[in-house]
Amino acid sequence: MTEKNHASLAIPARDPNEGPALPPRHVEWKRAKIALVIVLALLALGAARTVVTDMMHNRSIATRTQQNAQQYVNVVLPTQTDGGGETTLPGTLRGFVESPIYARATGYLLHWYADIGTRVKQGQLLADLDTPEIDQELAQAVAQRDQTASSLGLAKSSLERWQQLRQRDAVSQQELDERQSTYNQDVANLAAADANVKRLRQLESFKRIVAPFAGVVTQRNVDVGDLIDAGSGTSRALFALAQSDPLRVFVQLPQAYAQNVSVGQEVTIMQAELPGQQFHGKITHVSGAIDVPTRSLQVEVRLPNPDGLLRPGAYVQVALPAAAHARLLVPGNALLFRAEGPRVAVVDADGHVHLNKIVIAQDLGQSLEIESGIEPTDKVIVNPSDSIADGDHVVIAPQDQQHPSNQKAAS
Incomplete structure (x- = not known):
């Protein structure tokens, strides 16, 4: 029985022809x-x-x-001027004496003797004119004068005879008065004829165009054969003459600096075409009134020019004495243009923006000289956005992250 039980419990042998065995369900x-x-x-x-x-x-x-x-901004502190220095303004060089030369007599140009750039002396001949009409008028006036002089001689002798006859009561006083009147009239006619002859001779002398002063010819507008009309109303100038030593410099000084200049002050003149060279002049005239349209004061400077290096009409820079009191400087890119006027944006300790109204004393290009409106301790925003408004909250960017141009403008 034991063997049977073992046999029954024994696992049946697996058929090698069957597939792989499946794992148990659990x-x-x-x-x-x-x-x-x-x-x-x-x-x-x-x-x-x-x-x-x-x-x-x-x-x-x-x-x-x-x-x-958050709105990040770059700020700078205004720099303070020392109250001295100079104010540079544009100026114009002019000849000490400048004049267009017109003809006083009508005629044809026979010859000209001075061209542009020629330096002439006072009284030097510049051109000759042919004036046949004036010559004929002068000859006629001389003949009329001779006629008047002859009539005057006859009237004088007649008056002398009638005076003798009147002493013998051979003629009446009325007749003598008539002879006296005729003589006086002939005297007046001779004076008028003499004046006419003198006028025509003076007019004929204008056939010779001469230099009224020593200088340089800057223009020649005529040539041989041109018809020259007398006067300066509609006719053109024959020549233009300018005296280049000394020169005069005209400067329009803004009203804000009108109190800083006076006659006798030394100024420095510079020309861009002559780098590194400075010329020194002296203020000789200051206009006594402010020009209303420009709100500026005209200043005249006399500038020696012995070597002729500077030329009339040139554009120059004139360094005038600056204001005596100190002002504040801010970068030019800090300015805001609003309908109420120029403003600068200032950041307070809480980070709020205040648009301060300013008065610009001078525009120096990259910087502005401020007369009033800000304090030396104000933090002024550079390159502010157009949308910035009063009361906006902003964050000041660290100094090392600010744009180099702003740092340069601040310095």
């Missing part, structure tokens, strides 16, 4: 549970990652939005 369920757990864990991790990523992204967006909402 093993398959165990494996399925493990796979399900892994899948759920992966899904949970993916969901958690998605949630965390969304939270981090939302937080980044919020941070970036907050940062973008």
